[in-house]
Amino acid sequence: METDFASIITIGDELLIGQVIDTNSAWMAQELNKIGVSVKHRIAVSDSWDDIWYALDEESRHASVIFITGGLGPTSDDITKPLLCKYFGGKLVQDEATLAHVTNIFTNKLKRLMLESNIKQAEVPDVCTVLFNEVGTAPGMMFEKDGKLFISLPGVPHEMKWIMTNVVLPLLPTKIHTTNIAHRTLLTAGIGESFLAELIREEEAALPSFIKLAYLPNSGMVRLRLSASGEDKEEITIILNAHFEKLKDKVKGYLVIDEDLPMEAVVGKLLTESGKTVSTAESCTGGYIAHLLTSISGASAYFRGSVVSYDNSIKTNVLNVPKSILETVGAISEETARIMAESVRAIMQTDYSIAVSGIMGPDGGTSEKPVGMVWIAVAKEGKTIAKCFYFHHNRERNIQLTALNALNLLRITHCG
Numbered sequence: 001m002e003t004d005f006a007s008i009i010t011i012g013d014e015l016l017i018g019q020v021i022d023t024n025s026a027w028m029a030q031e032l033n034k035i036g037v038s039v040k041h042r043i044a045v046s047d048s049w050d051d052i053w054y055a056l057d058e059e060s061r062h063a064s065v066i067f068i069t070g071g072l073g074p075t076s077d078d079i080t081k082p083l084l085c086k087y088f089g090g091k092l093v094q095d096e097a098t099l100a101h102v103t104n105i106f107t108n109k110l111k112r113l114m115l116e117s118n119i120k121q122a123e124v125p126d127v128c129t130v131l132f133n134e135v136g137t138a139p140g141m142m143f144e145k146d147g148k149l150f151i152s153l154p155g156v157p158h159e160m161k162w163i164m165t166n167v168v169l170p171l172l173p174t175k176i177h178t179t180n181i182a183h184r185t186l187l188t189a190g191i192g193e194s195f196l197a198e199l200i201r202e203e204e205a206a207l208p209s210f211i212k213l214a215y216l217p218n219s220g221m222v223r224l225r226l227s228a229s230g231e232d233k234e235e236i237t238i239i240l241n242a243h244f245e246k247l248k249d250k251v252k253g254y255l256v257i258d259e260d261l262p263m264e265a266v267v268g269k270l271l272t273e274s275g276k277t278v279s280t281a282e283s284c285t286g287g288y289i290a291h292l293l294t295s296i297s298g299a300s301a302y303f304r305g306s307v308v309s310y311d312n313s314i315k316t317n318v319l320n321v322p323k324s325i326l327e328t329v330g331a332i333s334e335e336t337a338r339i340m341a342e343s344v345r346a347i348m349q350t351d352y353s354i355a356v357s358g359i360m361g362p363d364g365g366t367s368e369k370p371v372g373m374v375w376i377a378v379a380k381e382g383k384t385i386a387k388c389f390y391f392h393h394n395r396e397r398n399i400q401l402t403a404l405n406a407l408n409l410l411r412i413t414h415c416g
Helices: 024-034 049-062 080-087 096-109 116-122 157-175 193-199 201-205 233-250 263-274 288-294 312-317 323-328 334-348 395-415
Strands: 005-011 038-045 065-069 092-094 123-125 129-131 140-145 148-153 180-189 211-218 221-230 255-257 278-282 303-308 352-358 373-380 383-390
Touching: 005 024, 005 049, 024 038, 024 065, 024 157, 038 049, 049 065, 049 080, 049 148, 065 157, 080 092, 080 123, 080 140, 080 148, 096 116, 116 123, 123 140, 129 157, 140 157, 148 157, 180 233, 193 201, 193 211, 193 221, 201 233, 211 233, 221 233, 255 263, 263 288, 263 395, 278 288, 278 334, 288 303, 288 395, 303 334, 312 323, 323 334, 334 352, 334 373, 334 383, 352 395, 373 395, 383 395
Parallel strands: 005 038, 005 065, 065 148, 278 303, 278 352
Antiparallel strands: 092 123, 129 140, 140 148, 180 221, 180 255, 211 221, 352 373, 373 383
16 A cells, blocks of 8 residues: 655745744654655645645645644634635634633633733634644634545644644544655764765665665764665664664774764764763853753753853863963963863863863954864773864854764773
């Protein structure tokens, strides 16, 4: 049986002008993929009647299920609900369950009077199936037309996610045909995408047609993802795992982890399993490494704290970098990075420490120390490793690359 495909339409002028980043469709696509629904199109359209109508027509030509997010609020520019009413040939009626829910929110929780616009949130086309929204006021709606399924959801991310998780995802397999999808992902470091492709050329050529290989480069590292799809879940998983092991063996010299985890989670996992702790001394990254480490749940077990020594006086007064070092070789130097790492490790009483000092740009570079130059040091008991890196991107990208390479140097030091 042919698998049904999905399209996602996100609505809002704010998306098209870059004022708001569309995270909804990315999250929806990931969750749909987990239940065997492939998303073929993701598009954003303006708050225009004609544009939304055209998108519905166009996407229903390609997909069996069309998702719409946005435009369901109480303000005058939220036109999705009346448009859907006309598109599917219905009229607006008041949904009693939604009205009771909205009334409870305003009367009992917010202690506020209900406005007419709030009451209108309970109005839905009489041709839809209402998808209850426990965490907000705008319900989701499901329509069926010409054998196609249309699901309209609020644009507010936490509301959309609640309806998707609790209502839509359990419902979809009863409405459309899904397939089994399995993924295996590994992370590599220290090798570029083109060299990696050449290294695994034979393994890639040997993959059966139902297994696809994706190269996912990011921040100087490359993820390799094998994806298999088919009717027999056990069979495709066995074959997928066999090819994944061959892939792992081929890239073992560059392998970071054979799971789909970001570097900060990889480091967190290693520190948790070993019972080790870490601290950071950050100059050019301004605390970004500490942010990445603490973005992982459970980081309090291994992360002690950070000194953001952005000014040289902090390097001297807190991290004990001698003024003579700063006056001779400077803040961006191996000597400074080493002392920063060793001092913060002693201050925080941790097993490991990370220190970074560099020039992120766009200003501040010289011919001897150009923008993108950074010293990274990792200290542990009896040993400090320091490496110089040169990045050639904008300020934000240079900070990200510095942080991820610092975490990777910690990983290498730990595993070595």
